[in-house]
Amino acid sequence: MDLNRAVRLPVSVLGIGLFALTLFFAVEWGERPARGRDAGGTRQRSRRSTDAGMATGRSAPASETLKGRPGSAGRRLQDAALLLGLDRPRVKRIATRWRRFDGTRIVWDQRVGRLVTFTFDDGPSHRVTPYLLDQLDRFGIKATFFVVGRRFGGRSSIAQKNQEVLREEVRRGHFVGSHSYTHPMMAQLSTDRQKWEIMSNEEAIVRTCGLRPYLYRPPFGGRTAYSNRLLERRAYAIAMWNLSSGDPFGRHVAKVHRTVLKKIHKHRGGIVLMHDTNGWSAAAVPLIVRSILLESCTLMRRGEQPYLIVGLDRFAADAHGRLVPLDAEDKTEAAAWFDRTRRLCQAGIREP
Ligand SMILES: [Zn+2]
Numbered sequence: 001m002d003l004n005r006a007v008r009l010p011v012s013v014l015g016i017g018l019f020a021l022t023l024f025f026a027v028e029w030g031e032r033p034a035r036g037r038d039a040g041g042t043r044q045r046s047r048r049s050t051d052a053g054m055a056t057g058r059s060a061p062a063s064e065t066l067k068g069r070p071g072s073a074g075r076r077l078q079d080a081a082l083l084l085g086l087d088r089p090r091v092k093r094i095a096t097r098w099r100r101f102d103g104t105r106i107v108w109d110q111r112v113g114r115l116v117t118f119t120f121d122d123g124p125s126h127r128v129t130p131y132l133l134d135q136l137d138r139f140g141i142k143a144t145f146f147v148v149g150r151r152f153g154g155r156s157s158i159a160q161k162n163q164e165v166l167r168e169e170v171r172r173g174h175f176v177g178s179h180s181y182t183h184p185m186m187a188q189l190s191t192d193r194q195k196w197e198i199m200s201n202e203e204a205i206v207r208t209c210g211l212r213p214y215l216y217r218p219p220f221g222g223r224t225a226y227s228n229r230l231l232e233r234r235a236y237a238i239a240m241w242n243l244s245s246g247d248p249f250g251r252h253v254a255k256v257h258r259t260v261l262k263k264i265h266k267h268r269g270g271i272v273l274m275h276d277t278n279g280w281s282a283a284a285v286p287l288i289v290r291s292i293l294l295e296s297c298t299l300m301r302r303g304e305q306p307y308l309i310v311g312l313d314r315f316a317a318d319a320h321g322r323l324v325p326l327d328a329e330d331k332t333e334a335a336a337w338f339d340r341t342r343r344l345c346q347a348g349i350r351e352p
Contacts, residue, residue: 080210084171091211094170098214100313100324104237107215109270110317114299114307116269116292117315118143118285119241120276121179121217124152124169126161132282133165133172139289140337142311144239145169145276146179146217149204153181163208170209175312177215177239178202184219191226198230215239215312239312241273247281256284261291269307271315290349297345306341308334 081091101107118136123129124147136143145166152162169176180186180197181204189197198216206212216236218227223238231238243263247256260272272288274281289309296306310333316324326334 076210083208083210084167086171094173095211097175097311097313098211100316101214101237103318104316104324105232105319107237107239107271107312107315107317109242109267109315110321110323111269111315114269114305115314116264116272116307116309117312118272118274118309119146119217119239119312120144120274120281121146122151122183123147123276124162124165125277126158126165128279128282129165129276130168132276132285133168133174135282135286135289136174137172138286139309140340141289141309142173142175144175144177144215144312146177146215146239147201147205148179148183148219149181149201150183152208153200153204166205166208170211175215176205176209176211176213177217178205178213178236179217180219186218186222186224186227194224194227195230198227198234202234217241237316240271242267242270243272245272245274245281245284247275247278247284251278251280253280253283253287256281257287257291260284260288264292264307265295271312293341293344293349296341297349300342300345306338308337310334 077088077091077095080086080095081088084091086094118141120129120132120143123145129145147166152159152166166176178198178201181201182197184193184197186194186197202212214236216231217239221240228238243260245256245260250256250259256274260274264270264272274285276282292307292309299306313324314330318324
């Protein structure tokens with residue numbers, strides 16, 4: 001009897017211990033942390049992986065990607081440098097820009113006054129995007145591309161061409177965000193399929209660029225409770241827009257130009273939504289920028305603040321809506337844009 005009890009006690013202690021250990025790992029490593037951990041512990045850790053600037057999703061389970069492994073950040077920087085053909089300091093600077101979105105859950109047009117940023121969805125397109133990239137370079141504009149994996153995720157020759165375009169977007173200093181893998185209506189999908197859409201696209205972007213995105217634009221703007229939770233756990237900021245160009249419908253350069261300008265005037269700037277899969281949209285961009293510059297000349301003559309064309313990070317805000325404060329780089333960028341606008345106004349705007 002005594003002997004029996006003496007054996008049973010350690011066995012039950014061992015049993016309870018094992019159960020507790022299993023529970024711990026289920027919560028710590030599981031795909032779905034227990035309720036209440038999403039916003040707290042898990043988010044903190046995911047932010048730390050944002051600090052490293054990137055995480056590799058290649059064949060790594062989600063939890064591992066979130067937590068990161070000691071010493072892996074440097075290796076990932078090397079991977080990215082190799083894939084992008086840039087030196088490590090340059091890749092590190094690109095990664096640092098992503099930190100602007102730390103703590104941002106949703107990007108709205110929260111800036112007051114005459115800031116414009118361009119976002120392009122549904123690409124990359126090897127036929128349209130390279131032209132657009134050259135136009136953006138011409139004006140010194142940093143835009144954001146929300147890409148869909150089905151265009152570059154495979155091994156076909158078109159996918160490979162689009163992969164090169166995607167790498168070029170990052171090389172030239174633009175933000176690349178996720179727009180799901182196949183651009184579905186998320187609300188019509190099971191949670192498993194929603195997860196697949198988000199994770200597969202993330203992995204495809206990491207495979208192509210070595211850098212993972214921390215921005216996500218929902219296809220058709222459709223957000224679900226499940227995708228919101230998953231995106232938060234994966235430390236994504238959801239990027240919306242307020243100036244839609246209507247370019248899938250108004251299939252003319254002049255029409256897109258007119259629509260975007262009208263909305264910029266009405267809202268005094270904001271986040272422009274266009275599609276770099278449309279030739280007419282890409283062709284409208286230099287016209288829109290010229291018009292913004294002309295408008296800025298008028299504003300400056302009146303002693304008012306001109307429009308500034310900025311990166312999406314200038315719209316990043318924390319959970320309380322507080323915008324990311326400007327740093328020295330922002331101020332230099334803004335001053336350069338301001339100076340250039342003034343010189344162009346004096347010379348008469350022709351060739352930027
Ligand atoms: Zn789209």
